[in-house]
Amino acid sequence: MGKIIAIANQKGGVGKTTTAINLSSGLSYAGKRVLLVDMDPQANATHGLLSLQEIDENVYSVMMSEADIHEAIIHKQEPKIDILPSHISLAGAEIEMNKIAKGKEALLKNQLNQIRDQYDFIIIDCPPSLGLLTTNALTAADSVLIPVQCEYYALEGVTQLFLTIRLVQKTYNANLRIEGILLTMFDVRTKLSVEVSQEVRKNFVKQVYQIAIPRNVKLSEAPSRSLSIFEYDQECNGAKAYKQLTEELIKRNERG
Ligand SMILES: Nc1ncnc2c1ncn2[C@@H]1O[C@H](COP(=O)(O)OP(=O)(O)OP(=O)(O)O)[C@@H](O)[C@H]1O
Numbered sequence: 001m002g003k004i005i006a007i008a009n010q011k012g013g014v015g016k017t018t019t020a021i022n023l024s025s026g027l028s029y030a031g032k033r034v035l036l037v038d039m040d041p042q043a044n045a046t047h048g049l050l051s052l053q054e055i056d057e058n059v060y061s062v063m064m065s066e067a068d069i070h071e072a073i074i075h076k077q078e079p080k081i082d083i084l085p086s087h088i089s090l091a092g093a094e095i096e097m098n099k100i101a102k103g104k105e106a107l108l109k110n111q112l113n114q115i116r117d118q119y120d121f122i123i124i125d126c127p128p129s130l131g132l133l134t135t136n137a138l139t140a141a142d143s144v145l146i147p148v149q150c151e152y153y154a155l156e157g158v159t160q161l162f163l164t165i166r167l168v169q170k171t172y173n174a175n176l177r178i179e180g181i182l183l184t185m186f187d188v189r190t191k192l193s194v195e196v197s198q199e200v201r202k203n204f205v206k207q208v209y210q211i212a213i214p215r216n217v218k219l220s221e222a223p224s225r226s227l228s229i230f231e232y233d234q235e236c237n238g239a240k241a242y243k244q245l246t247e248e249l250i251k252r253n254e255r256g
């Protein structure tokens with residue numbers, strides 16, 4: 001049974017999608033079978049890995065049972081990951097989904113159950129909001145990985161996210177756990193980055209990954225070539241950091 005990890009933080013631009021793409025790719029290079037599910041109407045993960053011509057169905061048509069999940073999944077070769085794409089229509093979809101009387105929080109979970117055993121890891125990239133799309137991701141997930149940007153107000157929103165996680169635990173998914181907290185866009189030269197990372201480590205102690213993802217322009221360039229950082233520039237600091245994150249995550253999961 002594949003482990004389902006949602007990458008969530010309702011704060012925008014903190015590195016959710018960059019982490020979803022490069023962690024998925026890292027896990028694949030580590031020999032794991034990986035599915036990346038794009039739950040964001042912005043479809044950044046989708047377009048960071050696929051060209052428009054490759055996309056047919058999307059996660060919304062799957063959730064609404066208009067398309068078969070097996071047919072909607074795209075098998076990418078480099079990096080070797082499967083992708084359940086998003087589409088801009090997912091924005092309006094949230095309104096449609098809200099009209100469903102019963103079980104609207106479990107639409108994604110029910111679909112992923114069909115294919116879960118074909119993967120070791122299913123990574124869900126969440127939108128920067130705490131609406132029904134994120135609730136669907138958290139209801140389907142075993143755990144949440146929270147990227148926190150080393151910037152002013154880094155922890156702003158994390159409190160709200162924890163409240164949402166608790167609500168989902170109470171109502172839809174009692175087994176939901178915190179996978180880990182990831183410091184992103186770390187810049188060792190700035191006092192602010194160092195201060196924020198110390199603050200986050202003090203607050204969340206062991207939940208924080210040892211590796212902090214550095215600010216690295218290569219990480220922002222790779223998606224324009226539909227590549228993960230490992231094909232784009234294996235030697236850059238961003239690639240080394242995401243490789244270490246992958247190793248830490250696998251090790252934590254082996255310990256159970
Ligand atoms: N470590 C990094 N170094 C440099 N640039 C980065 C890094 N991580 C992310 N970026 C860039 O910062 C921007 C925001 O990152 P990303 O899209 O991953 O955040 P997000 O949390 O998914 O955003 P949103 O909330 O809009 O979905 C992107 O342009 C991305 O390329």
Ligand SMILES: [Mg+2]
Pocket residue numbers: 016017018040044045125126127
């Ligand atoms: Mg994103």
